[in-house]
Amino acid sequence: MPIYDAPTRDMQFLLHDCFDLQKYSNLPGFADATPDVIDAFLEESGKWHRDVLTPLNRVGDQEGCVRHDDGSVTTPTGFKDAYQQFCENGFGTIAMDPEYGGQGLPLALQYAVSEMTSASNQAFAMYPGLSGGAWRAIYQNGSDEQKQTYLPKMTTGEWTGTMNLTEPQCGTDLGLIRSKAVPQDDGTYKISGQKIWISAGEHDMSENIIHLVLARIEGAPDGIKGISLFIVPKFVLDADGNPGERNGVSCGGLEEKMGIHGNATCVMNYDEATGYLIGEENKGMRAMFVMMNEARLGVGMQGLAAAEVANQNAAAFARDRLQSRSLTGPKAPEQPADPIIVHPDVRRMLMDSRAFVEGARALTYWTAIHSDLADKAEDEGTRQKSDDYMALLTPIIKAYQTHKGFEATCDAMQVFGGSGYTEEWGMSQFLRDTKIAMIYEGTNGIQALDLVGRKLMADGGRYWQTFLKEVTEWCADNKGTSDVLDGYIGQIEATKGELQEAIQWLAANGMQNPNNAGAGSHDFLHLFGLVAMGYMWGMMTKTALEKAGGDDPYYDNKLITAQYFFSRLLPMSTTHLVRVKAGAEAMMALPAEAF
Amino acid sequence: MPIYDAPTRDMQFLLHDCFDLQKYSNLPGFADATPDVIDAFLEESGKWHRDVLTPLNRVGDQEGCVRHDDGSVTTPTGFKDAYQQFCENGFGTIAMDPEYGGQGLPLALQYAVSEMTSASNQAFAMYPGLSGGAWRAIYQNGSDEQKQTYLPKMTTGEWTGTMNLTEPQCGTDLGLIRSKAVPQDDGTYKISGQKIWISAGEHDMSENIIHLVLARIEGAPDGIKGISLFIVPKFVLDADGNPGERNGVSCGGLEEKMGIHGNATCVMNYDEATGYLIGEENKGMRAMFVMMNEARLGVGMQGLAAAEVANQNAAAFARDRLQSRSLTGPKAPEQPADPIIVHPDVRRMLMDSRAFVEGARALTYWTAIHSDLADKAEDEGTRQKSDDYMALLTPIIKAYQTHKGFEATCDAMQVFGGSGYTEEWGMSQFLRDTKIAMIYEGTNGIQALDLVGRKLMADGGRYWQTFLKEVTEWCADNKGTSDVLDGYIGQIEATKGELQEAIQWLAANGMQNPNNAGAGSHDFLHLFGLVAMGYMWGMMTKTALEKAGGDDPYYDNKLITAQYFFSRLLPMSTTHLVRVKAGAEAMMALPAEAF
Structure with a gap:
């Protein structure tokens, strides 16, 4: 029977340490969301989802x-x-307007709880x-x-x-x-x-x-x-x-x-x-689209939720299953074989999922905070900026996270070997259930088209310019504080450069032939997703560096996962850029009947 | 109800045009495998698999x-x-020894027929x-x-x-x-x-x-x-x-x-x-391993078979389903919308699968020819060389092709949108059925370890050296015949260079810490798979160039697919190399209980 333990520690890290929800206590309802209230909510919710819903x-x-x-x-x-x-x-009404019976609390908290519901x-x-x-x-x-x-x-x-x-x-x-x-x-x-x-x-x-x-x-x-x-x-x-x-x-x-x-x-x-x-x-379509942004964010969250629960089960299996010896010599000599978590390729799958899940969780909650800012901030500039972020990031979060989340469930099955393929262990269900997230609320291909066709050039490119300006400023502000962070900042800036190159290519070639924009849309979205994930991992690294080295190994573990992300996940950006610049020619050349 | 039409034209291209089975008519049994015999076999088999087994x-x-x-x-x-x-x-006995009732024909022909059985x-x-x-x-x-x-x-x-x-x-x-x-x-x-x-x-x-x-x-x-x-x-x-x-x-x-x-x-x-x-x-394990090589080749073939049939169905759906207009203006103005095959992102998925399937089919049949050479060639040098190829390529074909084949079934489902997720259209079954190929006959992780741990360094690196020498010679021999082929040859050589860099890195760092070899094994295998696929696409391009421009559009279509492969699939090699060189440090650093 599959297990699920809500990752409350990671949620707390994001809501308290990294994004510091308290900073927004001037927003309506946020003052009620004290750390104690949030922690109690997460704990109660975690228990219920583990014991009742899972x-x-x-x-x-x-x-x-x-x-x-x-x-x-x-x-x-x-x-x-x-x-x-x-x-x-009240697990579904956390962020709803109190005028209609809701609790009026931050949307990021709702997302944390909803992640538990989806995962279980x-x-x-x-x-x-x-x-x-x-x-x-x-x-x-x-x-x-x-x-x-x-x-x-x-x-x-x-x-x-x-x-x-x-x-x-x-x-x-x-x-x-x-x-x-x-x-x-x-x-x-x-x-x-x-x-x-x-x-x-x-x-x-x-x-x-x-x-x-x-x-x-x-x-x-x-x-x-x-x-x-x-x-x-x-x-x-x-x-x-x-x-x-x-x-x-x-x-x-x-x-x-x-x-x-x-x-x-x-x-x-x-x-x-x-x-x-x-x-x-x-005007029905417009009404539907307003609502759809949040629904799509929610689906993006489902991708990370599926990856989280599948990975928890894969890790438990990998700690338990004894098979073959470590390449560097027996780690459990008293047993007939070592637990498979000692094998690098098993680790690879667990770490791929982990680095994805933690980055995606950060991106989802960060965007949820912007959703609240877009609705509730006093300052019009803040509302506008946050609204731009929502518009820009929604298709990215929906498609990137459901794609990677599905892959994570496939990897989790792979960790289980033959057991993963049986229905008994539950990995099949995670894989089967989460595939739908790539399809519904607009297929991932539609998200990519929404990004390159609408969001990228909207208002003269304001959305992405504002976002990349923030990333640029964050990089500049945080340079020189540590060698580790400096290295990552260099990588974030380089990937951002690839993204800008892709945008320029699309601007130059997508006008001339719109199929060039369509042909590169999937890879462009994933490239953008990596930049956003890189920014999140930069922020998380900064916070973790400030707290690491103490009694709580959580922060040191976060830094290891950051290293993994920057050394193995972010570099995929280069291939995405090459594919964007490959254009539509070979893709569109075959007559339909040749397929 | 899903369809399946055996890709006999592509099989004929490989067996007749590209690899020219007639060249091997000195091998026992091959003289009987005239083009007419092969064509009759493929046709009869294609009909039966379409009408009875599908x-x-x-x-x-x-x-x-x-x-x-x-x-x-x-x-x-x-x-x-x-x-x-x-x-x-006699669909299962094509290459079996006539002494025990088999037909004694080339194994490549058996693979073509077995591909039909797996696909249907x-x-x-x-x-x-x-x-x-x-x-x-x-x-x-x-x-x-x-x-x-x-x-x-x-x-x-x-x-x-x-x-x-x-x-x-x-x-x-x-x-x-x-x-x-x-x-x-x-x-x-x-x-x-x-x-x-x-x-x-x-x-x-x-x-x-x-x-x-x-x-x-x-x-x-x-x-x-x-x-x-x-x-x-x-x-x-x-x-x-x-x-x-x-x-x-x-x-x-x-x-x-x-x-x-x-x-x-x-x-x-x-x-x-x-x-x-x-x-x-x-001595049971040794007996088992001899047999296992061929079983693993067969499983690699299953990966391409699944991709072929899923892609056939996705293409048929994409030609038929009307939804939205082409980005470059209506293509079917008389209809309420255009068939979705006009949309680049739908094409991307169809072409990804097609370029994979055709390259993998070539690699599988080419290796099957070497299997016969290893068993039956008169010359000991040829037998040895072909035996080396079998040993080297078996884990690559098994893991690379089942991995990519599974991804192709996922993409095929995606082409169908919501219909793909229902059981009615059959895409779910292709995805569910083919996942097992990544697991059985040795998980893909085990294949990767077999490659870096055994095959790479066996006999002082003779296997890969022989293989890369052949690729190098082929590139040199075929330079200067056409601009198109020269461009591809340049890419094959560059990717081969990345592979050699990866081998050097593994040799230097895998000795020092075997986990470095394990950590890079998956990406190394995929990098090697791309070099092998590049070689196949080089050979196919050469053959197609000689025959293109005539009445049969098959060869021109092959050249388009080659262009797609070289512009969008091969460049993934760079990311694989970066990941190989990332080593084991971050991958292995977390304590097991932190997962």
């Missing part, structure tokens, strides 16, 4: 969800009860996860009445929410949506059409489900400029605001998937269901 | 194998009948695959009587074979084997113990199963020097050589695995089963 992970994989003939769906044994506890513990049970995590996305879509786009009507019950978890975008003929290209909305005299709409791959579309954990649905109002313009966003509750509310009559929406089937079996991935059929317009007509 | 792939995944209370095992619907046809068509149905392929391994172990190590007794029936497929190595406490480290063999007065042994993960250990497709079992004769030395190899038939043969009394071996359970569900992965219990020693006492 054991349900395999149950979810094996049982899956069951759709009954009446269209109702039963979740795996224990999920409903765990969801009740999750809600009572990804399929379960998606129920509150999607619900949080729907919450945010209503919060940011709904009328005051809509917010008052839906948000409090969604905050308590009594009602959950979903996002209904995809249709059989359109996933990425939402301009092709056919679901239609017919205006009624009372201001409501009748929604009809079929949506597919709707996570948590139907289940038995809440008394109502609030579907957010993209559809086309009759007569609307073609393409994405004719898409509107609607609230479609499973049960239409009665005059008292309680779930009343069943709406014309039902689950037509469950998708059979490679993983996340514990989550109900539904075909949803809308048949003249009553819907309520959110925001303006034909 | 449709059974999903059946195998969904039904799996069933073990009954009496220990018998039923294979998925259709497998038994397909196996009969497979045997009647990996779980099925393992039944004849393991049987072929057992066949070879008996052929190379058995007495004349043993060969006469077992091989003819294994050639016809009436009997199958298995390899029994792993036990619960030992996979990689076979020195820990506990299964014991007690000598009997009649010269036989009583074998007792438990073996796990025995592929095709029990099934309903053949009338007898010939188990090859590693066990320790009572009183034998500890470790691998006390391991012997035994034949243990499921049914002991009667006086006429027919299956008689049931032996003391039975299937105690089936493993629940991530993939290859159609193959029975058995726990095998030996309870005083009658066994016959093969070769000498305590």
